[in-house]
Amino acid sequence: MSTTINTPAGTPFVEVTREFDATPAQLFKISTDPDLVTQWLGPRNLEMTVEKYDVRPGGSYRYIHRDDSGEYAFRGVFHTVEQDKLVIQTFEWEGAPGEVCLEKMTLEPTETGVRLHQQSVFPSVEARDQSIEYGMEHGIRDSMDRLAELLAKGA
Amino acid sequence: MSVDDEQLDRAFTALGDPVRRAMIARLSRGPATVNELAEPFPITKQAVSRHIQVLETAGLITRTRDGQRRPCHLVPAALEALTSWIDEYRLETERRFRRMDALLQTVREQEQ
Numbered sequence: 570m571s572t573t574i575n576t577p578a579g580t581p582f583v584e585v586t587r588e589f590d591a592t593p594a595q596l597f598k599i600s601t602d603p604d605l606v607t608q609w610l611g612p613r614n615l616e617m618t619v620e621k622y623d624v625r626p627g628g629s630y631r632y633i634h635r636d637d638s639g640e641y642a643f644r645g646v647f648h649t650v651e652q653d654k655l656v657i658q659t660f661e662w663e664g665a666p667g668e669v670c671l672e673k674m675t676l677e678p679t680e681t682g683v684r685l686h687q688q689s690v691f692p693s694v695e696a697r698d699q700s701i702e703y704g705m706e707h708g709i710r711d712s713m714d715r716l717a718e719l720l721a722k723g724a
Numbered sequence: 725m726s727v728d729d730e731q732l733d734r735a736f737t738a739l740g741d742p743v744r745r746a747m748i749a750r751l752s753r754g755p756a757t758v759n760e761l762a763e764p765f766p767i768t769k770q771a772v773s774r775h776i777q778v779l780e781t782a783g784l785i786t787r788t789r790d791g792q793r794r795p796c797h798l799v800p801a802a803l804e805a806l807t808s809w810i811d812e813y814r815l816e817t818e819r820r821f822r823r824m825d826a827l828l829q830t831v832r833e834q835e836q
Contacts, residue, residue: 572817589821590828595828595831596824608827702749
C-alpha cells in the first residue's frame with residue numbers, strides 16, 4: 570500500500586492518496602467514530618484526548634495532544650458529510666489562530682479495497698511550507714534524541 | 725578519530741542548533757540567499773553568516789555564484805544522509821496510515 574504525497578511548489582496544497590484493504594464503510598467508520606479516531610490520529614508518544622468529534626454538516630470537533638513539553642489543541646467544523654464518501658472540514662491549530670486549513674477527504678471503492686484521497690488547502694504557500702518544515706525539524710530532533718539514547722547505552 | 729568521524733562530528737554539532745536545523749529544513753526546499761535564510765530569525769546578519777559558515781565547514785551546504793547573488797545549497801550527499809529526517813513528514817503520514825491499517829484489521833475481525 571503505497572502513499573502518494575504531492576506538495577506542488579508555489580501552491581498552498583497538500584494532496585495525499587493511499588489505498589486501504591477495507592470497504593468504504595469501514596474506513597469511514599474509523600475516520601469518524603471518536604473512540605476509533607483516538608487510536609490512530611496524532612504522532613507516537615503523544616497522549617490524545619478528544620473533547621468533541623461530532624461528524625455531521627455543521628458539527629464541530631476539538632482534540633488535544635499532550636507530551637512532556639505541553640498541550641497542542643486542534644479544532645474545526647464539519648462543512649459537508651456524505652456517509653462513506655466525503656467529508657469536508659476546517660482545521661486549525663490553536664497555537665496559530667486564524668491560520669485555518671480547508672480539508673477534503675474522499676473515499677472511492679477500488680477493485681481490491683478503498684482509495685483515500687485527502688486534499689488540504691492552507692491559507693498561504695508560506696503556511697503550508699512552515700507546516701511541512703515543522704514536521705522536518707521535529708524529525709531531526711527526534712533522530713538526534715534517538716542517537717543520544719543509543720550513545721547513552723554504549724552502542 | 726578518522727576523517728569520517730570528524731566529519732560526522734562536525735555535522736552533528738552543526739545540527740545541534742535550532743536555527744541551523746531550521747536553515748537546513750528551508751534549504752531542503754531549494755537554494756536560498758543569506759538574506760532569505762535570515763528572514764525568519766530575530767538575529768543579526770553577522771550571527772546568520774556564522775551559522776552558515778558552521779554548516780559549510782560541516783560539509784552540509786555549499787555556496788555558488790549567480791551574478792551578484794551567492795545562494796546556499798544543500799550538498800546532495802548530505803541531503804541523502806539526511807533523507808530519513810527530511811522525509812519525516814512523509815514518515816509520519818505513513819505511520820498514521822499503518823495505525824489505520826491495524827485498526828481496520830480489528831474492525832474486519834469484529835464484523836465477521
